[in-house]
Amino acid sequence: MKKIYLSALTSLALFMFSSFAQAEKNAELYEHGKTEHNANCVKCHTDSVYTREDRFIKSKEALNKQVNRCKENVGVAWFEEDVDAVVHFLNEKYYKF
Numbered sequence: 001m002k003k004i005y006l007s008a009l010t011s012l013a014l015f016m017f018s019s020f021a022q023a024e025k026n027a028e029l030y031e032h033g034k035t036e037h038n039a040n041c042v043k044c045h046t047d048s049v050y051t052r053e054d055r056f057i058k059s060k061e062a063l064n065k066q067v068n069r070c071k072e073n074v075g076v077a078w079f080e081e082d083v084d085a086v087v088h089f090l091n092e093k094y095y096k097f
């Protein structure tokens with residue numbers, strides 16, 4: 001009986017820890033994306049292109065493509081993880097796919 005109780009407690013603790021770790025990771029990703037975005041992506045357009053009525057990005061995949069396209073235009077040397085962070089940031093803040 002005691003053993004079952006203990007293992008339930010352990011899984012609960014593990015579960016709580018992993019959701020906490022996930023939230024922490026998302027927050028880091030968001031900050032990372034925000035920093036990169038604000039340093040490189042406000043030269044041609046402001047954030048209003050992400051919220052305008054006729055914005056053309058309709059899916060997370062399209063967002064990923066557009067970020068890559070604009071990245072090529074800027075010529076900034078981002079790694080895949082930087083692109084992911086910026087996509088995450090734009091999605092959390094504006095697109096919400």
Ligand code: HEC
Nearest residue numbers: 040041043044049050055056057066067070071073074086
């Ligand atoms: C060289 C100029 C330029 C820079 C710098 C630039 N963009 Fe763009 N971006 C554009 C143009 C042009 C469009 C299309 C606007 C239009 O069609 O009205 C666009 C559109 C977008 C859209 C789609 C908006 C919508 O309609 O939903 C996203 C997302 C985007 N850019 C992300 C980025 C990101 C991320 C960066 C930083 C890497 C960046 N842009 C930097 C030129 C640029």
